[in-house]
Amino acid sequence: MSPAHDLLLRPVAPEDLPALERIAAATADGISSLPEDRERLRERIERSCQAFASEDAASGEETYLFVLEERGRVIGSSGIAASAGFHDRFYSYRNEFVVHASAALGVSQRLHTLHLCHDLTGVTLLTSFYIEPAYEAGLAPQLLSRARLLFIALFAERFNSRIAAEHPGLVDAQGHSPFWDAVGRRFFNMDYAQAEKVVGGRSKAFIADLMPHSPVYVPLLPEAAQFAIGQLHPVGELPFGILQDEGFDADTYIDIFDGGPTVEGRLELLRSVRQARRLALRPGALGLGQEHWHLVCTERRRDFRASLARLPAGVQELSPEHRVFERLGPPPGASVMVSPLDAVQEELR
Amino acid sequence: MSPAHDLLLRPVAPEDLPALERIAAATADGISSLPEDRERLRERIERSCQAFASEDAASGEETYLFVLEERGRVIGSSGIAASAGFHDRFYSYRNEFVVHASAALGVSQRLHTLHLCHDLTGVTLLTSFYIEPAYEAGLAPQLLSRARLLFIALFAERFNSRIAAEHPGLVDAQGHSPFWDAVGRRFFNMDYAQAEKVVGGRSKAFIADLMPHSPVYVPLLPEAAQFAIGQLHPVGELPFGILQDEGFDADTYIDIFDGGPTVEGRLELLRSVRQARRLALRPGALGLGQEHWHLVCTERRRDFRASLARLPAGVQELSPEHRVFERLGPPPGASVMVSPLDAVQEELR
């Protein structure tokens, strides 16, 4: 029996506090959005429980937190913030390229500039991804990251149709961000850690007010800073790769502070959502054909559960006796959602 | 027998010159990209024949022209330019919205600006759409517009993966463009028709050099010009509607001269391409189930043919005896491409 069958994703619960503390301690500063502070973690859990429980129309303030457990032990977390920059603007730099040409000088150059924008204000953010190192290689990260997208698709009225996720940018051996040193620092005269301290609990929008609104001309930056534009901190490779495979665009936006890539995509075009199907539950249903790993999730909000199962490619219905329900629990409705994990790209030729 | 069965889309041929002259005469100035000039039309046909015939890798200069015929009579045209702004930049205005806020004054305003950009340089352009008025209501425009997308998908190495199409903007009762009068005219001191004359055969890029590179602040424009931003000339409604249904984005770019919407989308995400399937040809193959209209096209470049057929939704193979081959001619290969015309949107809930 493959261990992937033992994985279950579910909303965080108050009892998960010790596990979250362990996760917060394990994640490097600034990489995860989980605070290393018991009270703030308790608050995060509470807010998540309220978000899952709330019957009201979405206010945009909600943050949803999931944990991944293997046979009851929490091994990872992932989250969703319903609306980026809620109560404020959410700033990014947008990469732009313009051609500057002079026929007389015989020169035509592609000029790279960074434009401060708040294009991503109000989009839904994927946050808080963490998986224990021992589980990085298997299917666990896939379930942890992608099941969120099915949750968003199921309860679309609570979220924006544009989804984004921030990823940590490059730092050098001394822990300094070359991008911050070349850009943000010129407007703060302090390093990023200091700036974060000064700004305290305030939003990034506040910091952005201190930054110039005219474009940053990339050729004017030191080479290390140019190189850092859109570059990923190695710690972010796993979650970044999964989102790239989902079809998120990684070329348009970067973080205004460390230059890390902020990916963005439309929900309905993301792979797991595009390929998601609803399977009717019918006792005794038999799927025929070669089996592939699928995400399987229930359709309830508060009791949302997601797990993995091997199912035939074109499966239309599922038996409530299927072993996936050993993890998911007795199916609460007449159907479940599934989405293939290793689907091949549709190809025309 | 439905007349839709009688329609055939094929590459333009030298014999089509009189038909194209008729089309050029029927289309309003500036609406179609077909010139009302026999020599230039002959040249367009010749360039198209060369483009279809060329075995070389694409240079980007190619323009492909299709005609739609009903039982041998040409009733419409559509085209593809492989690379927008070939040999030069292709300019558009990009809509941008920024929030300007003052806590002290208690004001937060969404400010609309237009940014001169050449984001669309090099994308593949859909051009030259024209259908005789008598055929506007039926399936003919669908075949005429969408079959181009299958052609692009089949020969993707010749095209950009981003596809765009310009649409005519609003003009007032006197034939003036309120957008031009408020924006372009300030930099030319002449009306659009005059400007086109002065500029002659030069590219739009040339005109754009005369326009300011700082954003146009929409609140400063007269109301009629503000209203014209992204507004469609009624004559463009039919082709515009088809592309909207394909999933083209119509909110981002507008024409820098008349403010008409320039739609844009990624090839692989367009509906006809996403839903396209290759059907094997097998004598005696029988499709079962309720039939829907499908685009059907051959997979040859030079002898590209597209027509319409009623096929079952999940059809996997097709008989060479199928009546669609009365129009398409004997199938040149072992398969054809099909794409449903009236597919319902995939829905998750």
Added chain:
Amino acid sequence: MSDVRYSLRAWTSADEAVCAQWRNQAGQPPAAPAPEEQALVLCDADGRPQACARLRPHLGLDIPRYSFHIGRAVHAAAELGLYHCQDTLLLGNDHTGEAELVDLACAPDCPQPQQALSALLEALLKPWLADPANRGRQLVVELAGWRRADGRSPFWDGLGRLFYPADPTPQRARWGEAWPAHLAALMPRQTLYLSFLAEPARQALGRAHEGAAPALQALATQGFAYSRHVRIDDGGPIWVLQASTRLG
């Protein structure tokens, strides 16, 4: 230029009440000087205040000071014989840190306002110009912009109002010198082409209010010149005295 009938003295707290009905070059009643500022009052032979002026060592260091710089942009295509030169406006803080002349005002019944203001200015400028180490490079003065008879500013109607649709009067009264800084947050941040503004707004650009005429003439006498900057709300001109010009 100075006149024997006049005498000069430093501002005293009693002057505030006396000057309450005066209007300075920017259209506001004069205020008491801050500790680091130097304020002079010119009195007539009977000791009655006739004019006042104040020198602020540095502007825009507490509250950012905004202005529009008036520039030019040429768009030309020689091959087509097309050439267009247009005036532009750009929001900025160009005078930050410079010295500023404020509350240049004279009594409504002053018999020779221009003469009085010139005498006052000359007295105020002499020590400033003589102290290159501390004086900075420019002395800046903002003048009230032109208004129609009904009090409306065509420049405001053609520009500011489009970005702050409410009546600015209460906000200007509430925020005082900070008002333009708050307004600036709502204004276009990139280059504006003047040709996009309505004709009355263009006509009003850089044109001073009639009430500022004596002040303008007195400033010109002392070597001040138009800086090609204007106030962001009413388009009133900003004049400067280049320290080096006087020293040259």
Added chain:
Amino acid sequence: MSDVRYSLRAWTSADEAVCAQWRNQAGQPPAAPAPEEQALVLCDADGRPQACARLRPHLGLDIPRYSFHIGRAVHAAAELGLYHCQDTLLLGNDHTGEAELVDLACAPDCPQPQQALSALLEALLKPWLADPANRGRQLVVELAGWRRADGRSPFWDGLGRLFYPADPTPQRARWGEAWPAHLAALMPRQTLYLSFLAEPARQALGRAHEGAAPALQALATQGFAYSRHVRIDDGGPIWVLQASTRLG
């Protein structure tokens, strides 16, 4: 200021050869005047040319003339106690249409260059200032930017070179006065923050080449002042004479 030892006359075609080895305020050899331009030559007691200057009625009407305007931008967050004022550069054509002083030069062996240039300038300016109808509002003069001993311009190395990577010398020689207009097509079009430039480029901004020192001093004597504009290739300062300042 003028000296009895000197005499003034109009430029003649013979002067071109005489002045071929001179260098004007912008570092170039003087050229013959165009028909609409006015050029004067100052000769010593023996009739030998000692200095020359030329007045062009309008600049930038054939070939667009570019410069960087030096502005300031304040970014402040009072609640955080953060306040930053930065100098900015913006590409523009601000002096288009103004009058221009060009080819201000003196003989390499001129005994009193500053005095000669001042005398020449005064003679050239008098009729210009006396003709308000035709003279425009400003007289503009561009000065060569600072270079290191090896002839390299730190301003070019820190800015222009990043947008035009080739050696500019042949292009400058080939295109002459049109060179900056071609260069401008490659340069940033929106506001640049000076802090993004390397320190040597910032130091060189608005600093004149040592060879221009006598011209600078003569210009200052005549009321010219730094306009807060610089040349786009070498960052050399642009000085202006405000017509109104002199008349005030």
